Every structure is written in structure tokens, then in C-alpha cells.
Amino acid sequence: MSFWIQLWALVAITAVLFRPVCGAEEFTTRFSPSERMTRVRLAAAQESVQTLQRARRNVPVRPGFQDFRCILHAHAEDSVHTGGTRPEMLADAQTAGVRGIFLSDHFRPPRDFMDSWRLLTNGVRFIPGSEVRGFLIYPERSLMPEMQAPLPEFVSRVTAGRGLIFLSHIEERPDHPLEGLTGLEIYNRHYDAKQDFRGLLSIVMRMTNPEDAAELSDLLKQYPDELLASQVQYPAAYLEKWDSGTRTLRLTGVAANDCHHNQILLVKMIDADTVRVGTIVDKDEDMQTVSATLRPGIRRLTAGRKPGDVLVRLDFDPYFRSFRNVCTHVLATDQSELSLRQALKEGRAYVSHDWMGDPTGFDFETDGGWMGDEVPWRPGLELRAQFPIPAQFRLLCGGDVIATGYGPRMTAHVKGPGAYRVEAWLEVGGELRPWLYSNPIYVR
Ligand SMILES: [Zn+2]
Ligand SMILES: [Zn+2]
Missing domain, CATH: 3.20.20.140 (Metal-dependent hydrolases)
Structure with a gap:
């Protein structure tokens, strides 16, 4: 094989091996x-x-x-x-x-x-x-x-x-x-x-609304590793x-x-209009109180349940x-x-x-x-x-x-x-x- 053919082959192989991904040579992540x-x-x-x-x-x-x-x-x-x-x-x-x-x-x-x-x-x-x-x-x-x-x-x-x-x-x-x-x-x-902090806040918000909580629970079942790694x-x-x-x-x-x-997140009922959100290791008084004035979906979460009940439980870790x-x-x-x-x-x-x-x-x-x-x-x-x-x-x-x-x-x-x-x-x-x-x- 001539030198030029060898050189061309080397260039072609190098181009395949050293292919940049997403045009990003700079090694940065893209999503929050x-x-x-x-x-x-x-x-x-x-x-x-x-x-x-x-x-x-x-x-x-x-x-x-x-x-x-x-x-x-x-x-x-x-x-x-x-x-x-x-x-x-x-x-x-x-x-x-x-x-x-x-x-x-x-x-x-x-x-x-x-x-x-x-x-x-x-x-x-x-x-x-x-x-x-x-x-x-x-x-x-x-x-x-x-x-x-x-x-x-x-x-x-x-x-x-x-x-x-x-x-x-x-x-x-x-x-x-x-x-x-x-x-x-x-x-x-x-x-x-x-x-x-923003991600944590968004999870808390999602857990206090029945449809969002069900969606989050489903995501956790389907994409457990991906969610924890996000x-x-x-x-x-x-x-x-x-x-x-x-x-x-x-x-x-x-x-x-x-x-x-x-990181087992809980929503616990206080009364029909109020819940506590926190983790399994938090004392009740250290959990975040959220009321139906802020999250009206809370009333649907508490319907038919009694004070102290765990309404939502998601195990992340x-x-x-x-x-x-x-x-x-x-x-x-x-x-x-x-x-x-x-x-x-x-x-x-x-x-x-x-x-x-x-x-x-x-x-x-x-x-x-x-x-x-x-x-x-x-x-x-x-x-x-x-x-x-x-x-x-x-x-x-x-x-x-x-x-x-x-x-x-x-x-x-x-x-x-x-x-x-x-x-x-x-x-x-x-x-x-x-x-x-x-x-x-x-x-x-
Ligand atoms: Zn440690
Ligand atoms: Zn520790």
C-alpha cells in the first residue's frame, strides 16, 4: 500500500474513532x-x-x-x-x-x-x-x-x-x-x-396534587435510575x-x-384541607405544611381518608x-x-x-x-x-x-x-x- 493510501486510511479511521458527539467537543451537559x-x-x-x-x-x-x-x-x-x-x-x-x-x-x-x-x-x-x-x-x-x-x-x-x-x-x-x-x-x-433546590420544590408541588402525584409515581416505576440520576x-x-x-x-x-x-417522600393528612410533606425520617413537626388554598388538589387527596394517613409515598433512593x-x-x-x-x-x-x-x-x-x-x-x-x-x-x-x-x-x-x-x-x-x-x- 502506498504511503498516501495508508495516510488516507488512517485519516478515515481517525475520523470514525474521534467522532464528536452532538457537535460538542466541550464536554458540557445540556439539560437542568x-x-x-x-x-x-x-x-x-x-x-x-x-x-x-x-x-x-x-x-x-x-x-x-x-x-x-x-x-x-x-x-x-x-x-x-x-x-x-x-x-x-x-x-x-x-x-x-x-x-x-x-x-x-x-x-x-x-x-x-x-x-x-x-x-x-x-x-x-x-x-x-x-x-x-x-x-x-x-x-x-x-x-x-x-x-x-x-x-x-x-x-x-x-x-x-x-x-x-x-x-x-x-x-x-x-x-x-x-x-x-x-x-x-x-x-x-x-x-x-x-x-x-428547584427540583425538590417541584417534586413537593407535584406530590400535593393527585394527578401529578400519580404521574410522578408512574415515572418512578418506569424510570427509577434515570429519575435519581437527573x-x-x-x-x-x-x-x-x-x-x-x-x-x-x-x-x-x-x-x-x-x-x-x-429519600422516601411522604404526604400525610392533617385534615381535609391540610397535609404535611417530608421524608420518612422527618418528625411530623419538621415536615412542610401545605394547604388547599395553595394546592386545591389536596382536597381530592384527603377525600375519604383520616388524619394521620399517608396519602402519597414515593421511594426515590x-x-x-x-x-x-x-x-x-x-x-x-x-x-x-x-x-x-x-x-x-x-x-x-x-x-x-x-x-x-x-x-x-x-x-x-x-x-x-x-x-x-x-x-x-x-x-x-x-x-x-x-x-x-x-x-x-x-x-x-x-x-x-x-x-x-x-x-x-x-x-x-x-x-x-x-x-x-x-x-x-x-x-x-x-x-x-x-x-x-x-x-x-x-x-x-
Ligand atoms: Zn454522609
Ligand atoms: Zn448523614
Whole structure:
């Protein structure tokens, strides 16, 4: 084949592989959470997910490793605002194919959070931990006497051996130092919910009118994952903090599922003209009172019912659905507590929104190293990624976009030393939405 024919073939192949989606090279979402909650958008999202599922090819996981779907930042039986239990979490982990749960009990002295499930049961590994002082902590042993220690001492106690500590809720502490930490949350589900006040208000309004409530209930039955995910945004504030930290430090990025199974919304009758709206964990007096003067449909909801009756009940966040919404895939040699801890320490993990498509088999490597590794810089060093579903991808370093493309594989060259990470986005419901965030390869 002549050089020109070869060149033409290369251009043609590149054009197919690097096809921009929706003309959007800029990796931005298009719809607001409220827009995504409409029937037409939810149906479009579900159809896209089914199409992506058909396009998925099984790709083998790196030899010697397994891809464990894990949940970090998980609450059960640990506060009055938590609705779920550990047995429920176990059953739902099995439903969602989750194989590791790092609990994060709200700190409630004198109770020791290490006195919780620490076992492998029915294929699911539980590791106790706590959400405390702005961190998720997973020490190897009880730390009760040292929980108030000055910060540097506290961090070194937690991280002794294979102990882990991640900075949590980055939006509340953007300037917090990262030295000594295992890593940080790079996505937090609760932050998305907090930002979407309009969506919450619209749900409350819909629940106080019989026809709207029936429609919402039907949407929840037909499009459960799509509805829960409608609030998901690109976590820019989290990623900026991470990208600036990894310039000098090794920091493992994890997803904060922050599940409590408490988004079960209720409408309760006070009298024929008045109802309370709130969640299953709210006391009656803390619920929002809504009257028929504002929402005349309330009279039809209360007709034939008695005070105290639950008129509408919608369960948005059972654990299995939260788990599918976002999780941390941990690449470990086995499912032991030590191996999962070690893998997270080393950055052998990536974050993904699994409801959009199963990313198992994703890999990111270079010559002489892979995700989480430090490798020496040299000119021409090549970085490679593979995706089981062809995706719009980009390679970033220090927040700068180094390369973009489309397809089941990425090949790119480093521009110089730095922490390089990959994002993959999928076209879902007429827009590009973030699907997967790798941990970095550190080129030093
Ligand atoms: Zn909580
Ligand atoms: Zn939490």
C-alpha cells in the first residue's frame, strides 16, 4: 500500500474513532435536573442506556486483578436521619453487584464505629468507618481515645498500616490541606441534591396534587435510575481541588455515595384541607405544611381518608438504586479487607455512574505502570485507556485538556511531567453526560 493510501486510511479511521458527539467537543451537559425529570427526557435517557448496553463489549480485567464495585460513604442505622439498615444494605448490594461497602457511621461517642460489621457475608465485604471532622476514615483499629487529637496526629493515627482517610464534602472545605491524606471525594451525590433546590420544590408541588402525584409515581416505576440520576452534575469544584492537589501529592479519588435510604417522600393528612410533606425520617413537626388554598388538589387527596394517613409515598433512593447511581470500582487482587484497602491506597480505582453502562474492564496504563502508579517522564511516553462501551473521552493533566476523542480505546502522549487522568462521557438522552473518572497515572 502506498504511503498516501495508508495516510488516507488512517485519516478515515481517525475520523470514525474521534467522532464528536452532538457537535460538542466541550464536554458540557445540556439539560437542568428539572428538564431531565420530564417524561420525554427520562424516556430518551432510558432508550440511550439500552442502546449503549447493546454497544457494550466484554473486555478482560487486567490479569491478576478483579474489578470490585465498592461503595464508600454509606450510612445505615447510624443517625435519626438515616432510614436504612445494614441487612437491607447487604441485600441491595447483592442486587446491584456491589462487593465492598466502606461504612461511614456518623460519629456518635461513646459508641465505637469500629464495633460494626467487619466481615465478608453473602459475597459482600463490609469495612467499618466513620464520617467525622470532614473526613471519611477507615482506620484498621479502634481510635476512640484519639478522635479529638490535633489534625496531623489524627491523620497519622488513622492512616497507620493500611488505614485510609479521604476528605469529604469538598464544597464545604475548598481550602482544606490535603497533605497526609489517602485522597478525597471527587464526586458526592448529596452535593448534587443540595444544589437542586428547584427540583425538590417541584417534586413537593407535584406530590400535593393527585394527578401529578400519580404521574410522578408512574415515572418512578418506569424510570427509577434515570429519575435519581437527573440531579447528577459534573463535579467541577471537587475535580479542581483534586487536580491541584495531585500536582505534588498522590491522592486517590473516590465517589461519595452518601446513601442513607431516607429519600422516601411522604404526604400525610392533617385534615381535609391540610397535609404535611417530608421524608420518612422527618418528625411530623419538621415536615412542610401545605394547604388547599395553595394546592386545591389536596382536597381530592384527603377525600375519604383520616388524619394521620399517608396519602402519597414515593421511594426515590433504595440502596440498590443509589449504588447503581455512583460507585467506586476498586481493582484489587482479591476481596480481602487488606487487598481492598491496599488498592485504594495505591489509587487502583475509578469512579463511575454504573446506571449508564457497566464500565467493568476499564483500564488506564502506560509502559511500565498503570492507574495509581508513578512513572518517570520521558519524551514520547504513551498513555492508553480502554472502555467496554465506546465513549467520548478526554485526557487531563492539572485541569488542562491534553487530548480528546471518541471510541473504545484511547492512545495519547504525555506533554511533560504531571498527574494524568481520564474522563469518559456518554451520550444519554440527547446530551453528553459524565460517566467515568479514572485515578491518575503520575508522570514525575
Ligand atoms: Zn448523614
Ligand atoms: Zn454522609
